[in-house]
Amino acid sequence: MIKKLFLLFLLTCWSGIAQSEDQKQIKALYEAALTEGKAHDWLNHLSNQIGGRLSGSIQAQRAVDYTKAQLDLLGLDRVWLQPVMVPKWVRGTPEFAYLETVPGMSTNVPICALGGSVATPLGGLKAEVIEVKGVEELKALGNAKISGKIVFYNRPMDPTLINTYAAYSGCVDQRYSGAEEAAKYGAVGVIVRSMSLRLDDYPHTGAMSYGDTPVNQRIPAAAISTKGANLLSATLELSPNTQFYFKQNCRQLEDVQSYNVVGEIRGSTYPEEIMMVGGHLDSWDLGDGSHDDGAGCVQSMDVLRLLKKTGYKPQRTLRVVLFMNEENGLRGGNKYAQLAKEKGEKHIFALESDAGGFTPRGFSFDCSDANFEKVQSWKELFEPYLIHLFVKGGSGADIGPLKNDDMVLAGLRPDSQRYFDHHHAENDTFEHVNKRELELGAATMASLVYLFDKYGIVPPKKIKG
Template sequence: MKKTLLLLLFLGFGLQAQTEDEQQIRAIYDAALTEGKAYYWLNHLSNQIGGRLSGSVQAQQAVEYTKEQLDSLGLDRVWLQPVMVPKWVRGAPEFAYVETKPGLTTNVPICALGGSVATPEGGLKAQVVEVQGIEDLSKLGRENIEGKIVFYNRPMDPTLINTFQSYSGCVDQRYSGAAEAAKYGAVGVIVRSMTLRLDDYPHTGSMSYGDTPVEKRIPAAAISTKGAELLSTTLKLDPNINFYFRQNCRQFPDVQSYNVIGEIRGSEHPEEIMVVGGHLDSWDLGDGSHDDGAGCVQSMEVLHLFKKIGYRPKRTLRVVLFMNEENGLRGGNKYAEVAKSKNEQHVFALESDAGGFTPRGFSFDCDDANFERIQGWKKLFEPYLIHMFVRGGSGADIGPLKDEELVLAGLRPDSQRYFDHHHAENDTFEHVNKRELELGAATMASLVYLVDKYGTVPPRKIKG
């Protein structure tokens, strides 16, 4: 009889707790969809400030604006964390054409890759050798590459449903392609844009020369997918055509910038810190609405929603708007460095850096015990069509925090349209849906609420 009574009491407590969680999550979504500020904030970042390349005036304006907005939320603390960042400037618009015969040219859209050197002042013209990836260089050898422009034309794999996997499968040619081609005497590099669309938008992104001496660095640019198709087809008809491109980008000395941080101090366990964040910098071609203005305003919204519904977290909750994710990860590294120097105890970190599209769920970088606990919350999200709780990566900026005690998570929106806009001129405010953005913020806030209420599972200590 006593066992039956205890079981009924236990089940009753469980049902009550679940009902409380359902009610709290419902309140979060209701507030996000009716009183949210994320879309308003993003409108200002995108349309009043624009692209926020690290080290630029616009990046500093974004720092000042977001700090001002966090100050207005009545948080316990808001501050700027200094960080030195690279300053690369694109300069005048790039120009390129395919020359099939002397004087017979067809213009194609290109853009310099972030960190590239400029072409000679009058531009660069040379014959082209097409490859499908870095591994093809050794097969061709120096005799077939020296003095030519290497054209990397491996497309994103359209058969992969997860478009981030497709992106990962070919981004090495953008990042390391110039450094590798220079070893074989190439004079320049053209890289097919990282997108599944066939259009006229070239997509920029970071590249690295590695340990290549400055005097041996060669210019690198992205070409639109339509331009890549044209160039490839023309090369098949005549391998001896020329390609011309001109860009006058430049690298300046590092400058000081900031991570923007806001905090609600925990009511019961203030020493345990939870982080939500995105990166405040963006590329300069569009206005960075999806990458990663959306992630920044969603992260800010988490704290705003808690304020709105009157929820005081047990653990300290921070929003961190990281600077310089796109071309250096200086902000993420600086935040982790300072946290470790202060012996801060971070227990959870959530990043939004996959666009402001319809949320589908989360990916988690954690141990089995924590993932099992989180899986137990999945039913709470099903009414909001959030169904994906998977193991995997989290986010670049929170990655440096990783240790055995920390649960890392990444918001996972629908990814099918993300690379239509990623690092391109069409990453603009009109391509962000207000309701999708708000649903993402509410989904993040709901997960943070559950982590705060139930905590994380501490790692087991193995006795020696």
């Protein structure tokens, strides 16, 4: 009994010492981020000197060159570019739209082409409008009511859902596949309510797909601002024969070569085990992509810098990856996973920041129950920094292709209430990112990386045959 009590005492003491060391290291990471952080300066350059970084654009290439140069300056063990072919879609001249109740009586409304859409005819497109709440309503209406008309998808994000990502998921299908489905019933165009909970005049773009629709049967698709959507809906109720006119000049060009930007610190004890952090370097072209996803890129870069700054020597290889083409193809994430598999690389952990630069609340994890229990045991270490959200769920689009049963995938989860005010819109700009919130996110990410590097992951149990 005395021996057991003594062993328990030793284990308790060791646990206390380890936790004390972890507390000191995490505190050092937060203090370094909040007093000597680089994320905000890097984001300032990406946003204000380069701007929106649509895949295949000159701005995207400038962002590749800039971030590689900054990683070179950090003194990492290795920095390189990973070639990847990406789609090149261009918006063209600004879009224009109006609704017309009677000839000569028109009201302009703000629209923007959806990413990947075809152009309207040279002189624009004008037709009557049929309003629906989602793609599921099309079948009930049929060709007779849809053919020759513009389909207006007007299902809003659900304001009662506290998790705004759930609200977004609940209606984004009308943006992504709305044109493909409407074309089956003879529609000549598609207008989609912007994916935003805010009532304003900013239309929100985003990726859309035509599926297997032949090129000559594809119809133009645009997003309308939330205020514009409400006006159009109210007008149709009073004047069902209202016509809608819009003009856009976008086009799809041949694929071009771009790059993922990669940097790493080689592990001192288990260099073959790779832990990575990342975000996507591309953005849409309407704003400057500060929240989506410049913030995630600069936070990921700062994770490695903060660990070096605080004198931490990683046991495992730590890698930062700035992915290209998350927004309209996921080519960068798929290419990275493909090359990792071909090279036989052993990734054990991946963390993505792609939810904006707002105040960090915690993480979501795609992992085994055993690894999630391990994360739960670290809760007390994060409580002083008001990090409280540790949930099982998704991680991130770019790290998703890496998934296997032998690793942990995680996603930084900032406060999401304002994210969709800016997502894919003209107001996703630098002044809407708070410096302190951005730095807190970088420190929170660095803390989780530190803990997984120090303690490793729980390997899956092998089933004996």
